Amino acid sequence: MGTVYEPYVFNGGVYKHGRIIELLEDVGGYLVNKMITITEVTMDMVIPEDDVPLIEELAKKQLGTLTKSPLTGVEIAVVSPTLASHHLPHSACDIAEYLRHPGAKTTMIGLARGMGRRVSLNDDFERKLINEHDIALYCLGSFKDCIVNKKPRLFEGVEVPIVATGGPEDIDVEEINGADMYIGSMGRLSHRMRSTNEINALDTMNDRVAELVEEMRRRQSKDPPAILPARAMKEIENQIPEIGKSLAPSPLVLKISGVRVKLPYDLFHERVRNVEFDEGPKLGEIADITRSKMNDYILVQIKPKSEVGFEI
Amino acid sequence: MNMEPLEIFTVYSAVESEAAVYRDITADVMSDLRLASAVGRIRVEIYPAKSLYMMTAILRDVEMPIRISDMATVETSYENGEDYVKITIDREKYMPDLTRYLWDKYTPANVVQADRWTILVRAEDSKKDAADLPAHIIANPSKNLHADMVEFSIRAVPEGFRVRYHTFENNEFTFIASEDIIEPNQLNHAKKMMDELRSAVPDVTETKNADGKEKREARNRAENTEEEQ
Numbered sequence: 001m002g003t004v005y006e007p008y009v010f011n012g013g014v015y016k017h018g019r020i021i022e023l024l025e026d027v028g029g030y031l032v033n034k035m036i037t038i039t040e041v042t043m044d045m046v047i048p049e050d051d052v053p054l055i056e057e058l059a060k061k062q063l064g065t066l067t068k069s070p071l072t073g074v075e076i077a078v079v080s081p082t083l084a085s086h087h088l089p090h091s092a093c094d095i096a097e098y099l100r101h102p103g104a105k106t107t108m109i110g111l112a113r114g115m116g117r118r119v120s121l122n123d124d125f126e127r128k129l130i131n132e133h134d135i136a137l138y139c140l141g142s143f144k145d146c147i148v149n150k151k152p153r154l155f156e157g158v159e160v161p162i163v164a165t166g167g168p169e170d171i172d173v174e175e176i177n178g179a180d181m182y183i184g185s186m187g188r189l190s191h192r193m194r195s196t197n198e199i200n201a202l203d204t205m206n207d208r209v210a211e212l213v214e215e216m217r218r219r220q221s222k223d224p225p226a227i228l229p230a231r232a233m234k235e236i237e238n239q240i241p242e243i244g245k246s247l248a249p250s251p252l253v254l255k256i257s258g259v260r261v262k263l264p265y266d267l268f269h270e271r272v273r274n275v276e277f278d279e280g281p282k283l284g285e286i287a288d289i290t291r292s293k294m295n296d297y298i299l300v301q302i303k304p305k306s307e308v309g310f311e312i
Numbered sequence: 313m314n315m316e317p318l319e320i321f322t323v324y325s326a327v328e329s330e331a332a333v334y335r336d337i338t339a340d341v342m343s344d345l346r347l348a349s350a351v352g353r354i355r356v357e358i359y360p361a362k363s364l365y366m367m368t369a370i371l372r373d374v375e376m377p378i379r380i381s382d383m384a385t386v387e388t389s390y391e392n393g394e395d396y397v398k399i400t401i402d403r404e405k406y407m408p409d410l411t412r413y414l415w416d417k418y419t420p421a422n423v424v425q426a427d428r429w430t431i432l433v434r435a436e437d438s439k440k441d442a443a444d445l446p447a448h449i450i451a452n453p454s455k456n457l458h459a460d461m462v463e464f465s466i467r468a469v470p471e472g473f474r475v476r477y478h479t480f481e482n483n484e485f486t487f488i489a490s491e492d493i494i495e496p497n498q499l500n501h502a503k504k505m506m507d508e509l510r511s512a513v514p515d516v517t518e519t520k521n522a523d524g525k526e527k528r529e530a531r532n533r534a535e536n537t538e539e540e541q
Contacts, residue, residue, distance in 0.1 A: 086471035116472020117363050118491045141470065142333040143360040167333050187333055190340040190467070 003028065005046040005228070007072030008055070009103055012064020017041045023058055027051035030230035032072055032103075032254050044072045044103050046230050070210035072103030073230065073254040077133035081114030081140070081154065091186055092139040094193040095165065098202040099137070102210065105253050107133060107294070117150040127157040129293040134256045135161050135212065138179075142167030142187035152177040161212060165205065183208055216256060225257045225302035226286040227277065227312050232302060233259045235283070239275050240268065258287065261298040265291040272298050279312045286312075315352030315372050319514035325358040334358055334468075341467045345460050350453070353509050358470070363491035364498065365469050368506045371457065371483040378406050378453065380413075381446035388442045389432065397433040397442045404428075409451040461485050484510075 010020055014036055020043065021031055029047040047055055052066075059066040078096040080087035088110070096106040109130060114120050122130075130136045136158050140147050147166045155162050155178035164179040167187020173179055185201035186193075193202060233252050236259060237243055243251050248262035261272055269291075273284030283289070283300065286308050292299040305311045323338060325331035338356060342348050354369040380386060380399070383406045389398035399414075401407065414423045414433060422434040435441040458480050465478065465487040473489035477499070480486075486502050488494055 082471060084471055085467060116474070116491050117360075119472065142330055143470070144327060144330070145360045168327075168329065188337060188470075190337050190344070 004049040005029070005230070006049050006052055007032075007044070007046050007069050007103060008052070008066050009069040009072065010041075010043040010045065010055075010059055010064055010066050012041060012059065012062050014039050014041045016062060017043070017064075020055065020058055020062065020064075023055060027054060029055070030228075030234050032230060032233070033250055044069060046073065069103030071099065071206070071213060073256065074103070074135065074213050075105045075107065075133045075253055075255045075260065076135045076137055076209070077109050077130045077160075078106050079109045079111065079114075079130060079136055079138045079154070081111055081120060081138075081151070083110030084115065085190075086141070086188060087139055090189045090191060091193055094189075094198075094202065095137065095139055095186065095205065098193075098206060099209065102206055104209075105250060111154065114154055117146055120150060120153055122154050122156065122158075124157075125293060130158050131160055132260070132292060132294065132299060133160055134216070135163060135209065137163040137165065137209070140164055140166040140187070144168040144171060147171060147182075148175050152179070155179065161216065163209060163212065181208060181212055213256070220257065223304045223306045224311060226305055226308040226310065227302055229254055229257060229259055229302055231277075232275075232283060232287070232300065235275050235277060236261060236272060236300075240271055242268070257304075258299065258301040260292060260294070261300060262295070263298060265296050265298050269298055272300065277312055281312065315370070316514070317349045317372065318351055318354065320353035320355070320509065320512055322354075323356040323358070325360070330358070330360070338468050341464055345464050345467075347460055347464055350457060350460075353512065353514070355505055355509050356468075357505065360470070363473060365473050365487075365489045366498070366502050366505060367465055367468070367485075367487040368502060368509050369461070369485045370506075370509055371461075371485065373483070376454075377449045378409070378451040379446065380410065380448050380450055382406075383410065383450075386442050386445045388438050391432070394434065395438040397435050397438045397445065399431040399433065399445070401429045401431070406451050413448065413450045461487075465489070 024031060024045055024047065027048055029045055029051065032044040032046060035042045056066050076099055078092055078099070080092040092108060096108055099106050109126065111122050111126055114122060138151070138154060140151050147164065147168065148171065161180045162178060163181045163183065164176055165183045165186040167184065169184035171182050171184065173182040176182055183205045185197065186205065193199065233254050237252060240263070243261070243263060246262050251262045253260040261268070269289055273282065273289050275283040286303055288301040288303065290299045290301070323331045323335040325334060334356060342351060350371055352370050352372040354367070357366045383401065383403040385400045385402065387398050389396045411423070414431065418433055418435065424432045426432055433441070461480060462478060469489045473491055475491065475494055476487070476489045477494050478485070478487040484506060486506055488498060488502055
């Protein structure tokens with residue numbers, strides 16, 4: 001049985017944080033994201049399950065904290081029916097911001113024609129963009145009638161798991177056609193989510209999305225990707241140094257079964273395809289490398305073991 | 313009609329919890345646009361299944377134009393070897409309007425805000441200006457009220473209700489929004505809502521949602537009026 005990896009986030013001082021990275025590399029873990037803010041550093045990482053106490057011990061010595069971040073390595077599309085003031089900045093931005101706390105990478109998507117009850121729909125480009133993510137989380141409003149009868153039209157063509165959020169608490173997920181999960185108490189708001197009830201609702205959302213991710217990972221473990229996405233990400237970073245010059249806030253985004261590389265497709269897709277692993281195969285042989293709908297970036301979708309025939 | 317701010321504030325929807333949500337949204341938007349003291353009575357009815365939103369509001373007697381003397385005390389002052397016009401702020405609400413007026417008249421370089429409550433103005437003839445300034449009108453709340461009420465309705469209405477109708481006559485504001493054509497019976501219903509709102513007897517506890525500061529100001533004004541009488 002292969003190594004089991006656990007996602008964690010380290011928060012601590014910049015001073016000697018390199019020691020954590022060194023130890024992480026020694027035990028075979030991967031650094032997913034590092035962000036330095038003045039004298040503080042936040043690092044998302046995946047650590048082999050057995051070696052977590054080692055890192056924990058060093059983190060403690062460094063006066064930092066190591067906490068579990070169940071959504072590390074998950075890219076979530078936070079979809080609001082439009083970009084109008086009814087959804088933004090509250091509550092969609094609050095939801096996206098809160099999902100980032102346990103490590104998720106979020107993309108805010110406002111549909112062009114998602115407004116109202118009669119006309120709301122999504123178009124092909126939007127569907128394809130949403131499908132590039134691991135989970136689609138829809139920020140819906142406060143009317144039960146809308147959520148149950150009208151808004152499921154926005155889910156058409158979306159193949160990734162769908163989480164719907166809205167105001168009413170008494171909706172059963174079976175009532176919403178196409179949704180995999182419904183989270184209440186988060187409907188339309190015109191102020192920042194800050195009261196106890198609102199923060200509780202956001203905490204519940206994070207817990208339930210984490211449950212969904214766990215279920216997705218459990219299902220994936222039956223037929224795992226041919227290579228650990230975090231390892232593919234590390235190799236891309238090492239073999240294509242230009243990634244360091246990308247101006248995107250997170251140039252490499254780890255997904256449940258792939259990586260989004262934020263470099264222009266036309267210039268770099270061949271080099272991504274030719275990224276080599278110690279065991280021999282190239283990335284192009286074990287992954288689909290396609291043009292992303294997001295800013296012409298590169299999308300690496302790692303094929304499952306059953307399709308490739310081996311796992312490295 | 314003499315009214316307290318938000319003496320009647322009701323929101324109706326078929327589902328009670330949805331009405332409560334829209335009451336919060338309406339209160340938030342009203343507070344953002346500083347309309348809480350201008351609105352006396354308001355009733356909102358929402359019918360999600362029919363894609364219909366109706367709002368009727370009766371505004372309180374519109375405030376008079378604001379002169380500098382309404383918000384500040386003006387005198388001359390001699391500081392660091394220079395003559396100044398010294399403006400001491402009593403009500404901060406119209407500070408942006410006052411600053412805009414002073415900047416236009418004296419240029420920003422000659423307007424110094426010494427602290428939160430004091431502005432010093434370098435004028436050619438500070439005695440004359442200190443005598444003239446108090447009578448200048450710097451803001452006219454009634455002029456913007458109609459636009460603010462329309463803005464308020466558009467912000468509060470559920471998303472996608474793009475067919476809109478509104479009237480504003482004699483301090484009475486009616487707004488209807490829908491996804492479909494607005495029908496005559498809906499207009500009649502709005503008129504009926506307005507009639508009921510006009511004849512309703514306010515419950516004193518209804519003022520609880522008024523914006524705190526506005527409510528305090530209204531109470532102070534009322535107390536001052538009583539003292540004068």
